[in-house]
Amino acid sequence: MKKDDAAGKTRRQIYEEKLRRRSLLIAGTSTVFAFLAVVVLVPLAPGWEKVKASFFNREVFVETFPKLLDAFLIDVMIFVWCAPAITALGLLIALARDVQSPALFPLRIFGAFYTDIFRGVPVVLTVYLIGFGIPGLGLPRPFNSPYIWGSLALILTYSAYVAEIFRSGIEAVHKSQRSAAQSLGLTDGDTMRFVILPQAIRQVIPSQMNMFIALQKDVALLSFIGPVEIFRQAGVFKSLMANFTPYVGAALIFLAVTVPATRYADYLLAKQNKERS
Amino acid sequence: MAKLSLRGVVKRFGENTVCDGIDLEVEEGQMVCLIGASGAGKSTVLRCVNLLEPIEDGEIFLDGVDISVPGLNPQPVRRRIGMVFQSYNLFPHMTAMENVMLAPRRVYGKSREELRPEIAELFTRFGLADRMEHYPDQLSGGQQQRVAIVRALAMKPEVMLFDEITSALDPQLVGEVLDVLRLLKESGMTMVLATHEMGFAREAADKVCFLKDGRILEEGSPETLFGAPKHPETKEFLARSLK
Numbered sequence A: 001m002k003k004d005d006a007a008g009k010t011r012r013q014i015y016e017e018k019l020r021r022r023s024l025l026i027a028g029t030s031t032v033f034a035f036l037a038v039v040v041l042v043p044l045a046p047g048w049e050k051v052k053a054s055f056f057n058r059e060v061f062v063e064t065f066p067k068l069l070d071a072f073l074i075d076v077m078i079f080v081w082c083a084p085a086i087t088a089l090g091l092l093i094a095l096a097r098d099v100q101s102p103a104l105f106p107l108r109i110f111g112a113f114y115t116d117i118f119r120g121v122p123v124v125l126t127v128y129l130i131g132f133g134i135p136g137l138g139l140p141r142p143f144n145s146p147y148i149w150g151s152l153a154l155i156l157t158y159s160a161y162v163a164e165i166f167r168s169g170i171e172a173v174h175k176s177q178r179s180a181a182q183s184l185g186l187t188d189g190d191t192m193r194f195v196i197l198p199q200a201i202r203q204v205i206p207s208q209m210n211m212f213i214a215l216q217k218d219v220a221l222l223s224f225i226g227p228v229e230i231f232r233q234a235g236v237f238k239s240l241m242a243n244f245t246p247y248v249g250a251a252l253i254f255l256a257v258t259v260p261a262t263r264y265a266d267y268l269l270a271k272q273n274k275e276r277s
Numbered sequence B: 001m002a003k004l005s006l007r008g009v010v011k012r013f014g015e016n017t018v019c020d021g022i023d024l025e026v027e028e029g030q031m032v033c034l035i036g037a038s039g040a041g042k043s044t045v046l047r048c049v050n051l052l053e054p055i056e057d058g059e060i061f062l063d064g065v066d067i068s069v070p071g072l073n074p075q076p077v078r079r080r081i082g083m084v085f086q087s088y089n090l091f092p093h094m095t096a097m098e099n100v101m102l103a104p105r106r107v108y109g110k111s112r113e114e115l116r117p118e119i120a121e122l123f124t125r126f127g128l129a130d131r132m133e134h135y136p137d138q139l140s141g142g143q144q145q146r147v148a149i150v151r152a153l154a155m156k157p158e159v160m161l162f163d164e165i166t167s168a169l170d171p172q173l174v175g176e177v178l179d180v181l182r183l184l185k186e187s188g189m190t191m192v193l194a195t196h197e198m199g200f201a202r203e204a205a206d207k208v209c210f211l212k213d214g215r216i217l218e219e220g221s222p223e224t225l226f227g228a229p230k231h232p233e234t235k236e237f238l239a240r241s242l243k
C-alpha cells in the first residue's frame, strides 16, 4: 500500500475522508437553513400568533405534561400485557401455517384465513367491533371491561402481522437445514424447535421490534372505547382548557419512546446485514 | 442379502421424471459411487433412500425390509441411514459439539455428559479435537464437512450417504475430506456417494454407477467402468470429466 502522508493514510483513505467532510458540510448547512426558514418564516404567517397560543402554550404544557405522563403509564401497561400474548399467538399461527403433515392441512387453512382476516381490517374497526360488540352482550363485571376487549382486538390484529413476520423468517432459513435435521432422525417438531426457529427468530427481531413500536402507538386507539389513556387524557385537557397544547405534549411523549426504539431496531438490522455479507 | 437395494425406483417432480426406474444393490461394507452430469438425478436418489422424498413407484429395502412403504414413519429409518450434504449443512447457531449432540440427545434421550466422551473421541479421530467448541462460521469448509460427518456418525448409522460433499470446497481442502471417507471405508461402513471426484471413485469405490436422465446407464467395478466403458454415453461423459 502506498502511504502518502505523515499519519500513514493511503490515498483512498484521504479521498474518502474528504468526501465525508464535504457531505457533512452540505448536510449541516442545509439543516441550518431549513431550521432558520421554519423559525423565521412560520412566525410571519398571519395565523401564527393564534397557532402558537393554542398549540405551544407554555403554561398549559407545564400544567398538563405530568398528568399526561401518568396517563401514558396506562398505554405502557396495555402494551406490556398485549406484547407477550401477541408474540405467543403470532408464533402459534406461524407454526400452524407451516405444518408439514397432510393430516393437519386444516390448520394451515385456518392460519391463512386468520392472517388474511385480521390484516385486512383496519385496526380501529376491529377495536370498535370487539370493544363495543362483546361487552354489548351484557356480560357481568369485570368481563365487560373495555380494557379486556380492546386489548383482545389489538392482540388479534397484531398477532396476524407478527405471524407473517415469523413465517417469513421460517421460510428464509435454507431448506437444506430442514433436510439436515430430518436426515438425523429428528422429528418435525424437534426440527422446528431446535434448528429452524432459533435461526428464524434471530432473523426477524428487527422487523418484530418495528411491529411492537407500531403497537405502542396503536394502543391509543383504545381511547375510542373507554380507557383514559394518554390520547384520551390529552383530549380531556383540550376541552377543559380550550387549548391543543396537550396533544403536542402527548406527541412528544410518544416520540421519546418510539424514536430510540426505532433507532435501535435499525441498528440491529444494519448489524445483521453486515454479518450476512 | 444386500444391505441396501433399490428396485425400479421412480421419482417425479410434477411432470419431470427425475428417477426413472433405478435398480441398485449395495452390499454390506461396500462403497458405491454415483457419477453423472449435473441434473442426472444423483442427489435425488440419495434423498429418496433417506426418505427425504417420497417415491412414486418401486421399492427400497434396508436389510431386506421395505422402507418405502407409504405412510411408514420415516424417523426410525433415517436414524439408521446417515447423510451428509454438499453445503449449508451444519446448524449455524450451534457449536460443533452442540451440532453433533443434538440428535443423539433428542432421539436417543442421552445426556450431554453421557455423550461427551464418545463424541470427543470421534472428533479426535477425524482431526477436530481442537474445534469442538467452534461455531460453523469459525471453521474452514473442510472442517465443517468433517463435523457434518461426525454428526451423522454420532447416530451410529448402518449406511452413510454422501452428496457431493467435496464440491463446495477449495481444492486444497478436498483431500482431508476424502481421507475421512477412506477411514470410514476401512472401518467397514456401507456408503453411497454422489461425486464428481473421478480419481477418488476410481481408486476407492467397489462399484461405480453412471446416471443419465434418472437411469443407471452402466455400472461396474471402477476398473471396467473407467477402463473399458461399454456405453457410448459413458465414454463421452468420462472423456469430458477426466479432461
Ligand SMILES: Nc1ncnc2c1ncn2[C@@H]1O[C@H](COP(=O)(O)OP(=O)(O)OP(=O)(O)O)[C@@H](O)[C@H]1O
Residues within 6 Å of the ligand: B013, B016, B018, B036, B037, B038, B039, B040, B041, B042, B043, B044, B045, B164, B194
Ligand atoms: N425439489 C425439487 N423440485 C423440483 N425439481 C427438482 C427438485 N429437486 C431436484 N429436481 C430436479 O431433478 C433433477 C435432478 O436433480 P438432482 O439434484 O438429483 O441432480 P444431480 O445429479 O444431483 O445434479 P448435480 O450434479 O447438479 O447435483 C433436476 O432436473 C432438478 O431440477
Ligand SMILES: [Mg+2]
Residues within 6 Å of the ligand: B042, B043, B044, B163, B164, B194
Ligand atoms: Mg446433486
